Amino acid sequence: MNNRAFQAIHLAAFVVAATVSSGAFAQKPPMQKSVCQAVGFSPQEPVGDRDGHTYSVSSYSCQNQGGDFDGAILTGSTIWESEKGSSVALAGSGVIRRPGMSAVFVLTDGKSSLTMADGKVTGFSGTAKGVYKVAAGAAASLAGKTFSSTFRSTAGGQFVIETVVD
Numbered sequence: 001m002n003n004r005a006f007q008a009i010h011l012a013a014f015v016v017a018a019t020v021s022s023g024a025f026a027q028k029p030p031m032q033k034s035v036c037q038a039v040g041f042s043p044q045e046p047v048g049d050r051d052g053h054t055y056s057v058s059s060y061s062c063q064n065q066g067g068d069f070d071g072a073i074l075t076g077s078t079i080w081e082s083e084k085g086s087s088v089a090l091a092g093s094g095v096i097r098r099p100g101m102s103a104v105f106v107l108t109d110g111k112s113s114l115t116m117a118d119g120k121v122t123g124f125s126g127t128a129k130g131v132y133k134v135a136a137g138a139a140a141s142l143a144g145k146t147f148s149s150t151f152r153s154t155a156g157g158q159f160v161i162e163t164v165v166d
Contacts (some may be wrong), residue, residue: 032067101137123153
């Protein structure tokens, strides 16, 4: 390839790159990881309508790593309805804070199930979806945006939440 052809290809690539929005290239949204621990968990309470149908309230605190909330502290609470090892979130919300930014989220969907090994409960895992109802400072652009999360228990009574803004 001669020098003139090489320059023409680079010029064409530059023109395409300069005129196509960055959103046109498929990019995986950044994931944020939250390392969490329960700070309050009420025991499962029977609903009273049938055996094994319970609800519980859990409160938790997390340190965020990566994504839009890197270094932020998350505090949240979720009410779970459970039956036969599976749970559904009835309500959930939280606040994410760090200097110069904050956000309030509300869960719109959540499911959790117990993980088992050799017939014994070893932890839990699940999925959740929600929306950032309020966001300010460096997080202001997230107001009204939705997110999807997966979560799982880890060693030492902790759990991890991995979240992607939709």
